Amino acid sequence: xxxxxxxxxxxxxxxxxxxxxxxxxxxxxxxxxxxxxxxxxxxxxxxxxxxxxxxxxxxxxxxxxxxxxxxxxxxxxxxxxxxxxxxxxxxxxxxxxxxxxxxxxxxxxxxxxxxxxxxxxxxxxxxxxxxxxxxxxxxxx
Numbered sequence: 001x002x003x004x005x006x007x008x009x010x011x012x013x014x015x016x017x018x019x020x021x022x023x024x025x026x027x028x029x030x031x032x033x034x035x036x037x038x039x040x041x042x043x044x045x046x047x048x049x050x051x052x053x054x055x056x057x058x059x060x061x062x063x064x065x066x067x068x069x070x071x072x073x074x075x076x077x078x079x080x081x082x083x084x085x086x087x088x089x090x091x092x093x094x095x096x097x098x099x100x101x102x103x104x105x106x107x108x109x110x111x112x113x114x115x116x117x118x119x120x121x122x123x124x125x126x127x128x129x130x131x132x133x134x135x136x137x138x139x140x141x
Contacts, residue, residue: 013040014069018076022083023129030084030135037076038091044069045096054096055103062107070104071114073097078117079124084134 017037024033048065051057057065073089080088089098104110131140 013044014072014076018072018080018088022076022079022124023127025130027132027135027137034084034086034088034134037088038094041088041097042091042093045094048096048100055099062104066100066104069097070101070110073101074105074110074114075120077101078120079129082117082121083124083129083131083140085140086134 014037017033017040021030021033021037024030048054048057051065052059056062057069076088080086089101105114132138133140
């Protein structure tokens with residue numbers, strides 16, 4: 001797997017719909033954006049499953065494919081739970097990504113470079129993201 005194709009796949013499949021949903025101000029678009037994000041996450045999970053049985057993309061070897069995907073899973077599980085009240089990994093076909101994120105969170109390098117959820121939430125707040133229920137202007141409690 002080339003670094004370029006891995007990065008392109010993860011950026012277009014996870015980052016774009018996740019950022020759009022995080023900063024979207026039109027509640028009527030929320031459900032469509034959320035469904036697109038979950039559909040793309042299922043594709044990423046299938047892509048991982050087609051390569052190995054895990055826990056990483058290359059089986060037992062951590063690779064650039066994982067580096068391209070995991071930071072965004074970590075960030076958006078925090079921000080979209082806070083800003084839209086949704087768990088982006090709450091889907092029966094995403095067990096592989098759930099397991100991937102869990103095993104990566106145990107890696108010292110991940111622990112040293114990842115930020116706590118409040119960090120990512122603070123960045124989103126400073127850039128104008130608002131906290132509300134998915135598909136509604138009703139605030140989250």
